[in-house]
Amino acid sequence: MHTSKSETLNIPTIGVVRSTFADAAGTPIQPSFSNKTCSGQIELFKEYEAGLKDLDGFSHIAVFYLFHKITESKLVVTPFLDKRPHGIFATRSPARPSRLGFSVLPLLQVVENVLHVSHLDILDGTPVLDIKPFVPEFDVPREPVSIGWYETRALADGTTIDDGRFLPSKK
Amino acid sequence: MHTSKSETLNIPTIGVVRSTFADAAGTPIQPSFSNKTCSGQIELFKEYEAGLKDLDGFSHIAVFYLFHKITESKLVVTPFLDKRPHGIFATRSPARPSRLGFSVLPLLQVVENVLHVSHLDILDGTPVLDIKPFVPEFDVPREPVSIGWYETRALADGTTIDDGRFLPSKK
Numbered sequence: 001m002h003t004s005k006s007e008t009l010n011i012p013t014i015g016v017v018r019s020t021f022a023d024a025a026g027t028p029i030q031p032s033f034s035n036k037t038c039s040g041q042i043e044l045f046k047e048y049e050a051g052l053k054d055l056d057g058f059s060h061i062a063v064f065y066l067f068h069k070i071t072e073s074k075l076v077v078t079p080f081l082d083k084r085p086h087g088i089f090a091t092r093s094p095a096r097p098s099r100l101g102f103s104v105l106p107l108l109q110v111v112e113n114v115l116h117v118s119h120l121d122i123l124d125g126t127p128v129l130d131i132k133p134f135v136p137e138f139d140v141p142r143e144p145v146s147i148g149w150y151e152t153r154a155l156a157d158g159t160t161i162d163d164g165r166f167l168p169s170k171k
Numbered sequence: 172m173h174t175s176k177s178e179t180l181n182i183p184t185i186g187v188v189r190s191t192f193a194d195a196a197g198t199p200i201q202p203s204f205s206n207k208t209c210s211g212q213i214e215l216f217k218e219y220e221a222g223l224k225d226l227d228g229f230s231h232i233a234v235f236y237l238f239h240k241i242t243e244s245k246l247v248v249t250p251f252l253d254k255r256p257h258g259i260f261a262t263r264s265p266a267r268p269s270r271l272g273f274s275v276l277p278l279l280q281v282v283e284n285v286l287h288v289s290h291l292d293i294l295d296g297t298p299v300l301d302i303k304p305f306v307p308e309f310d311v312p313r314e315p316v317s318i319g320w321y322e323t324r325a326l327a328d329g330t331t332i333d334d335g336r337f338l339p340s341k342k
Binding site: 008009030044048052053054055056058060066076085086088089092096130131133134135138140141145147 | 257
């Protein structure tokens with residue numbers, strides 16, 4: 001009755017990221033560690049262009065993509081921002097079972113099928129699965145937020161720039 | 172050189188949602204329209220349990236899932252909250268090409284492989300693709316946010332509860 005095993009879903013890509021970051025090593029690990037000069041494009045495939053109608057009224061978009069350079073997932077990782085190991089679902093590390101990435105980015109302009117964005121933390125060539133408008137009423141809790149191990153991560157000497165540790169060659 | 176066509180990605184599920192919402196019709200359309208009595212579970216498959224280490228320190232999680240009842244995507248939709256049609260990527264409607272859903276939920280408790288959450292807006296039996304900790308520094312822009320057509324949606328007589336309009340029988 002209840003599914004109790006992992007199954008594989010088939011999900012279509014809607015576009016691809018064009019950014020100046022060709023390699024994981026050296027790429028900001030979050031939009032908040034990137035900046036407005038790190039601009040790039042999300043190029044939707046032409047067949048999806050009609051789905052962008054009215055998106056230009058939004059200042060920010062949530063981008064859903066695949067960490068396509070990841071070849072192996074890990075359940076416990078030492079993330080960029082800490083020295084201590086944590087469960088993969090308690091981190092934002094790319095080496096996750098789904099390889100699913102998520103970034104909230106400023107939307108600068110929509111030109112036909114191309115979204116111009118800044119604060120990029122996404123590799124060039126990354127497959128994009130979905131774009132949603134960022135709406136604080138939906139996406140930001142009203143209650144106080146606590147952030148677990150991130151609270152004390154300033155005590156560790158973490159990095160805000162990818163050092164390539166999750167690439168296949170660094171296993 | 173550049174990918175210019177949609178491809179299909181294979182993404183494993185990590186678990187399933189247990190909620191009191193058996194049907195799309197009647198389900199809150201966002202966590203902000205749900206409430207703390209709408210609690211339920213995200214049941215991870217046992218093989219992924221180790222990935223939950225230290226997640227219990229976080230008050231909120233971002234849940235990535237599949238709108239599994241959707242059988243057809245639309246590029247232009249009239250969303251629940253408006254009377255006017257908008258591009259699917261400018262809405263949070265489920266009838267999207269990826270069928271990807273996203274909800275930020277309060278995390279009440281982690282018991283072995285089960286996450287207890289509230290403010291559910293997700294159907295019972297929904298396949299879960301990923302769980303990430305919600306971290307305001309990453310997920311909430313510092314700049315002012317503008318929300319396009321949502322700004323004026325109060326002028327329309329929208330609904331905050333799913334009326335089943337995106338189900339196959341309501342095409």
